[in-house]
Amino acid sequence: MEKVLLASRYKEHSKLPESYILPADRRPGKLDFPRCNSVPVIDLGNGDDPLEIVQRMLKACQEIGVFQVVNHGVSEEIINETRSMYKEFFEMPEEDKASLITEDHEKQCKLVTGSTRHNGNKLNLWRDNLKHPCHPLEECMKSWPEKPTRYREVVAAYSTEIKKLGSKILELLCQGLGIDDSSYFEGKLSEDLQMSVNYYPPCPDPSLTLGIPPHHDPTLITILHQGDVSGLQLLKDGEWFNVEAHPNAFVVNIGYQLQVISNNKLKSCEHRAVTNSIDTRITIVCFLYPASDSIIEPVASLVNESNPPLCRAFQSKEFMRNFYSMGGNGELALHPFK
Ligand SMILES: O=C(O)CCC(=O)C(=O)O
Ligand SMILES: [Fe+2]
Numbered sequence: 460m461e462k463v464l465l466a467s468r469y470k471e472h473s474k475l476p477e478s479y480i481l482p483a484d485r486r487p488g489k490l491d492f493p494r495c496n497s498v499p500v501i502d503l504g505n506g507d508d509p510l511e512i513v514q515r516m517l518k519a520c521q522e523i524g525v526f527q528v529v530n531h532g533v534s535e536e537i538i539n540e541t542r543s544m545y546k547e548f549f550e551m552p553e554e555d556k557a558s559l560i561t562e563d564h565e566k567q568c569k570l571v572t573g574s575t576r577h578n579g580n581k582l583n584l585w586r587d588n589l590k591h592p593c594h595p596l597e598e599c600m601k602s603w604p605e606k607p608t609r610y611r612e613v614v615a616a617y618s619t620e621i622k623k624l625g626s627k628i629l630e631l632l633c634q635g636l637g638i639d640d641s642s643y644f645e646g647k648l649s650e651d652l653q654m655s656v657n658y659y660p661p662c663p664d665p666s667l668t669l670g671i672p673p674h675h676d677p678t679l680i681t682i683l684h685q686g687d688v689s690g691l692q693l694l695k696d697g698e699w700f701n702v703e704a705h706p707n708a709f710v711v712n713i714g715y716q717l718q719v720i721s722n723n724k725l726k727s728c729e730h731r732a733v734t735n736s737i738d739t740r741i742t743i744v745c746f747l748y749p750a751s752d753s754i755i756e757p758v759a760s761l762v763n764e765s766n767p768p769l770c771r772a773f774q775s776k777e778f779m780r781n782f783y784s785m786g787g788n789g790e791l792a793l794h795p796f797k
Contacts (some may be wrong), residue, residue, distance in 0.1 A: 470660040495700030504530030517635035524728030527708040593618040651748035664732035670732035674787040676765040678714030688740040715789035722757035752774035770796040
């Protein structure tokens, strides 16, 4: 347990523990990265022309694979309640969280250390993370934390709202891709929702460590709330950029499986999380996945002579297995299906 909660335990210390110092070629180094001006903030609820919304989304997904949404329909009250509940959760005494720390792969709800395997190397990362599935809701809730006492009620409401927002975004992307069947992503293809909440305490030397190393999300889409502390960075043209924190916005990332379905028309972006020395940062990340036995393949109408199919059809779970064994690299995970 000592190892697991190290990041939050070291919160008060002035020096970064050795075990968190990354090899020189993996450190973020300088910290004053510029903001990425091409991540648009798209207003979903202000009566803007739906066609224009779809075009802006599509452009962002083609160029960088990330956009932010405001007026998204998830109430401020639910967001604030969820954020304050998670702050309380991560700051509870360790004995209240001990039962969630487990190596047991069968356990659905897990509090894990910042340690991760990435490209075969074990790295210690400056974060604590709580993960659990949210679908089917009633069933999954039984495995969720019992403390804070309002946990299950709050997260059930939050995840239900995020699921609705996810459907709305997928419907708009479906239009943007010109897929005739507007319900293409409904049902099994967007059935699974995983909650993953990151707690990054202030870090004594953010230039030497990372919160999360560079990766693509293996999802359909990811809907992330970063509150008012930035730290999410994306790689564009070989350089890192900050995604500006808008407290009312959700960041939407195109996941690798959606890149495949769109036959490369929508791009999944490589991103990472950096730490800072002043503010605790909490990010609430909802991963929208296809059901594990869904068939993933490029949409037929997006395949033609100049855009040959990226790969053959596969089951979502086959891709996920590869993705994890390839250290979070989407391109390598897709290779066996080429
Ligand atoms: O916390 C963040 O800003 C990034 C989180 C992320 O990329 C992830 O959980 O996959
Ligand atoms: Fe991610």
